Amino acid sequence: MRHADREVKEILQIVEILNRSNVLRIAINDQYFPYIIPIHFSYFINENFSIIFYMHSSSIGKKIELISKNNHIGFETDIFYRFANQESTIPCQWSTIYESVIGDGYVEIITDEKEKKFGLDSIMRRFGKGKAFEPFLNTALQKVVILKLIVENISGKRHIQ
Numbered sequence: 676m677r678h679a680d681r682e683v684k685e686i687l688q689i690v691e692i693l694n695r696s697n698v699l700r701i702a703i704n705d706q707y708f709p710y711i712i713p714i715h716f717s718y719f720i721n722e723n724f725s726i727i728f729y730m731h732s733s734s735i736g737k738k739i740e741l742i743s744k745n746n747h748i749g750f751e752t753d754i755f756y757r758f759a760n761q762e763s764t765i766p767c768q769w770s771t772i773y774e775s776v777i778g779d780g781y782v783e784i785i786t787d788e789k790e791k792k793f794g795l796d797s798i799m800r801r802f803g804k805g806k807a808f809e810p811f812l813n814t815a816l817q818k819v820v821i822l823k824l825i826v827e828n829i830s831g832k833r834h835i836q
Contacts, residue, residue, distance in 0.1 A: 683774075683831025686724055692774045692831055693718060696752040697802075699728065701782075701824075703741040703748050710741055716824075717797035728824035729794035739784070739820065746782045750824065751775065756835070771834065778829035785821040794821035 683689055699716040702709040718728045728750070732738055742748070753775035760769050785791050792811060799808055 683776075683833055686720070686726070689726070689776055689829060689831045690720070692754065692776050692833070693726075693752065695754050695774070696776070698752060699730065700751045701730075701738075701748050702750070703738065704745045705737075705741055709749070710737060712738055715798060715802065717794070717801040719797065726826045726829060728826070729797050730822040730824065731795060731798055732820040732822055734818065734820045742782050742784065742822070747779065748782055748824070749777070749779045751777045774831070774833040774835070776829065776831045778826050780824050780826040780828070783823045783825065785823050788816065790823070791816060791819075791821045794823065795819065 683692065697715065698713045700711055700713050702711045704710075714730045714732070716728045716730045718726050720726055753773055756772040756774075758769055759772050785794060795811060795816070
């Protein structure tokens with residue numbers, strides 16, 4: 676990493692960034708070019724202090740087709756705060772104030788109904804901000820796909836003044 680002073684290594688600091696992020700971008704192998712899509716997510720930390728993401732999807736489409744062929748993906752999330760030094764007229768002195776997390780891992784398509792409910796419920800809790808929800812309808816559970824991303828590598832970076 677070129678700016679080692681900006682690297683975020685501690686898992687709890689990475690989690691702080693994830694808490695402020697709303698969209699995870701996943702990159703899936705599509706022969707010659709990666710297929711990158713934004714997706715809402717939730718996550719939890721398992722007993723080994725590894726991060727596991729849950730994401731929801733339709734059961735059909737390019738994302739599911741590609742994951743079915745190769746479930747190894749890259750991911751990224753970031754928070755843009757503002758530009759810094761914009762008043763400068765000297766080229767390359769501008770900077771960006773940001774936080775980001777990148778990594779890779781592999782995706783499992785969850786078929787177990789209990790884990791499917793857990794993943795969907797965790798997404799609803801994350802974005803529902805304490806709101807109470809009705810139980811999931813079986814018809815809805817049958818239609819939705821829950822993707823579980825098991826993280827192999829993760830790192831963070833931040834530039835905050």
